[in-house]
Structures are given as structure tokens and as C-alpha cells.
Amino acid sequence: MKYCWFEAGGSPLYGEIEERNGEFWVVALLSSPLALHGQPPTKNDETGTFEPRRLSELSLLPPVAPSKIVCVGRNYRDHAKELGNEVPAEPLLFFKPPSSLLAPGGIIRMPAASQRVDFEGELAAIIGKRARHLSRDQDIREYIHGYTLANDVTARDLQKKDGQWTRAKGFDTFCPLGPFIETVLYPAAGLILETRVNGELRQHGSTTDFLFTLPILLEYITSAMTLEPGDLLLTGTPAGVGPLAAGDIVEVSIPGLGKLTNTVQPE
Numbered sequence: 001m002k003y004c005w006f007e008a009g010g011s012p013l014y015g016e017i018e019e020r021n022g023e024f025w026v027v028a029l030l031s032s033p034l035a036l037h038g039q040p041p042t043k044n045d046e047t048g049t050f051e052p053r054r055l056s057e058l059s060l061l062p063p064v065a066p067s068k069i070v071c072v073g074r075n076y077r078d079h080a081k082e083l084g085n086e087v088p089a090e091p092l093l094f095f096k097p098p099s100s101l102l103a104p105g106g107i108i109r110m111p112a113a114s115q116r117v118d119f120e121g122e123l124a125a126i127i128g129k130r131a132r133h134l135s136r137d138q139d140i141r142e143y144i145h146g147y148t149l150a151n152d153v154t155a156r157d158l159q160k161k162d163g164q165w166t167r168a169k170g171f172d173t174f175c176p177l178g179p180f181i182e183t184v185l186y187p188a189a190g191l192i193l194e195t196r197v198n199g200e201l202r203q204h205g206s207t208t209d210f211l212f213t214l215p216i217l218l219e220y221i222t223s224a225m226t227l228e229p230g231d232l233l234l235t236g237t238p239a240g241v242g243p244l245a246a247g248d249i250v251e252v253s254i255p256g257l258g259k260l261t262n263t264v265q266p267e
């Protein structure tokens with residue numbers, strides 16, 4: 001199932017999505033979509049009166065409100081190499097603050113403090129059930145509610161200068177997310193992630209090239225911290241990262257997850 005979170009008449013609504021002739025439509029309203037224990041979202045009583053609307057015409061919100069955003073650095077071999085880094089022996093974790101979330105279609109603001117703001121297209125997994133001390137041998141589907149697209153926007157110069165990544169990864173608008181959640185998807189089977197800037201292909205990678213698979217990442221993360229329903233796991237970016245400039249349009253896509261499109265402007 002695909003669903004989004006959007007705003008209409010001042011209130012946030014969840015909408016079930018169907019693909020019709022290559023276009024995404026919101027066809028029904030949902031209530032309590034992020035159900036615990038992997039239960040599917042339930043239909044809203046108002047569904048009967050809802051007129052289908054094009055996803056592209058809606059005022060979308062980031063599709064989930066996480067308590068934390070856990071990210072993995074250098075999880076594709078070719079990206080680790082392009083920045084001159086060693087391929088890590090263990091997952092390299094960092095956080096982005098929930099305040100960095102940006103809606104699909106929103107404007108990425110380049111902070112005055114940075115001279116180089118990079119895009120990083122990524123697959124994001126959404127936790128569906130409280131998780132602690134998972135094992136890589138477990139069936140992790142029970143713990144993953146679904147998937148969406150993210151852009152791990154990074155102030156590359158500040159990442160180097162600060163020696164740790166909190167500021168470089170944490171500016172407001174630095175975590176575009178969406179446009180919708182797909183609850184049935186299989187990253188282990190190989191999903192092709194692409195990032196385009198102004199229509200030009202800049203990143204092309206497959207999730208089969210993860211250095212650390214989702215079960216390994218979840219085992220590693222939950223050996224340290226409890227993951228809550230709605231928490232996000234950003235799974236890393238393939239090679240091809242590069243700087244953004246004012247006026248750019250950046251688009252992250254994976255077949256089945258639509259396109260996450262954002263524009264770039266100075267602060």
C-alpha cells in the first residue's frame with residue numbers, strides 16, 4: 001500500500017495512493033496509518049465522500065513524524081571511495097534532527113555559514129514496531145513499516161571543519177522526505193536509486209551494493225538504542241554526490257517510490 005500525508009483546509013490528512021496511467025492519485029482517506037505491530041492502515045469514515053485528487057496537486061507533508069532520524073554514512077562502497085574514505089568495517093552512524101525535515105516540493109535553504117551544500121539521494125526505512133536488540137537473522141519485515149525517499153543534504157565544508165557532523169547534517173530543510181510511504185518493497189532484491197539535478201543524472205546506485213544490509217544495520221543500531229514506531233533509518237548514498245546551487249531542482253527517485261523533488265535557495 002502507498003499512502004501520503006497532506007494538508008487540506010488546515011488539517012493534516014492521510015491519503016491512500018493508487019497509480020493510474022503512470023500518475024499517482026490519492027483515492028481515499030486513512031486514519032491512524034502508522035499502526036503498531038505492522039497492522040495495515042485503516043480506512044477513514046469519510047472515505048466514501050472523498051473525490052480522488054492528483055498527488056502532484058496536493059500540499060504534501062513529510063509522510064512521517066519521527067522521534068529520531070538515524071543515518072548511515074558510507075554504506076555504498078563506491079561513495080566511500082569517492083570522498084577518499086576507507087570502506088568502514090562497521091556501520092558509521094549519525095543523526096539528523098527531526099527539525100531538519102522538509103516536505104516534498106519544499107525549498108532547501110543553503111545556510112550562509114556553508115560554501116558547499118551537497119545532495120545525497122537515499123532510501124529511507126520507517127520503523128513500524130518498537131525495536132531493541134534485534135538479530136540479523138530475524139525477519140525484519142515485522143519491524144519495518146515501509147519505505148520512502150530522502151535527501152541527506154549535507155554542508156560538506158562544515159562536515160570537514162567541525163570534525164563531527166551534527167551541524168553539517170542538521171540544518172533546517174536538510175532532510176527532504178517523501179513523497180509517500182510504500183509499505184511493500186524489497187530493498188534486498190535490488191532497488192535502483194537515482195538523483196537528478198536540473199534533469200541531469202548524477203547518482204545511480206542499487207541497494208544490492210549496500211555494504212551493510214538492513215538486517216545488519218538494525219542489529220547494530222538496536223544494540224545501542226531503542227527504535228520507536230515512526231523513526232527513520234536513512235540507508236546511505238551511492239556515488240555521485242555533488243554541490244547544489246541556488247535555483248537548482250534536485251530529484252531523488254526509486255521505482256515504486258515516486259520522485260522526491262525539491263528546489264534550492266539561499267537562506
Ligand code: ZN
Binds near residue numbers: 071072120152234237
Ligand atoms: Zn547520507
